[in-house]
Amino acid sequence: MIHVLYFAWLRERMGRAEEALPLPEGIATVAGLIGWLTARDAAGAHAFANPEVVRAAVNQDFAGPSDPVRPGDEVAFFPPVTGG
Amino acid sequence: MATVRVQAEPFDAGAELALLLAGRTDVGGVGCFVGVVRNAAGGRPIRAMRLEHYPGMTDRALERIAAEAEARWDLQGCTVLHRHGRLLPGDLIVLVLAASPHRQAALDATGFLIDWLKTRAPFWKQEEFADGDAAWVEARQNDTAAAARWESETL
Numbered sequence: 001m002i003h004v005l006y007f008a009w010l011r012e013r014m015g016r017a018e019e020a021l022p023l024p025e026g027i028a029t030v031a032g033l034i035g036w037l038t039a040r041d042a043a044g045a046h047a048f049a050n051p052e053v054v055r056a057a058v059n060q061d062f063a064g065p066s067d068p069v070r071p072g073d074e075v076a077f078f079p080p081v082t083g084g
Numbered sequence: 085m086a087t088v089r090v091q092a093e094p095f096d097a098g099a100e101l102a103l104l105l106a107g108r109t110d111v112g113g114v115g116c117f118v119g120v121v122r123n124a125a126g127g128r129p130i131r132a133m134r135l136e137h138y139p140g141m142t143d144r145a146l147e148r149i150a151a152e153a154e155a156r157w158d159l160q161g162c163t164v165l166h167r168h169g170r171l172l173p174g175d176l177i178v179l180v181l182a183a184s185p186h187r188q189a190a191l192d193a194t195g196f197l198i199d200w201l202k203t204r205a206p207f208w209k210q211e212e213f214a215d216g217d218a219a220w221v222e223a224r225q226n227d228t229a230a231a232a233r234w235e236s237e238t239l
Contacts, residue, residue, distance in 0.1 A: 083205050
């Protein structure tokens with residue numbers, strides 16, 4: 001299983017803040033997971049329509065598209081940060 | 085020693101300064117940045133600012149940023165506090181303090197801490213307008229440029 005979290009407008013577009021799901025067959029990277037979520041349903045297609053404005057973290061560290069995702073990981077998707 | 089906190093409650097900047105200086109007389113200066121909720125964005129009045137964050141990752145990110153400042157400058161302590169939740173115009177959002185024997189280190193470390201925090205800590209702002217509309221704040225190119233300044237600088 002992986003634990004997936006969504007923040008800000010990604011959370012709104014996904015219609016959920018988090019979900020647990022089995023790591024999909026053949027998916028091993030952040031980019032792969034984005035592709036899978038995009039194809040899964042309309043919410044995913046809407047949330048990830050513009051992947052260049054989506055940032056990711058794996059196990060609470062910023063991660064790039066080619067970074068690995070493994071069973072047990074916490075993967076988060078969010079827009080560029082705007083704190084301060 | 086860095087003090088890092090993410091909280092919904094208001095903070096008292098004066099009390100935090102006193103805490104940073106408590107029991108020591110070797111500090112030469114403290115740099116300070118306080119972020120405040122403005123009452124308008126792009127000329128449009130704001131009723132409130134909502135701050136969402138990624139619990140867990142936020143603390144790690146702030147601790148990492150504070151450790152980086154302490155590695156780069158001769159600091160005797162620093163404080164990074166960031167609020168989350170719904171804030172009103174005039175409320176304080178963020179506090180950065182950096183203490184050093186020397187003025188320039190204190191000021192530079194303060195600038196670094198707020199610039200890096202803006203691009204590396206997982207917070208997201210949503211503006212709530214007077215008419216009830218709400219919009220997520222978009223990341224600003226000049227924030228990224230301000231943070232990048234510290235990448236190229238040789239210290």
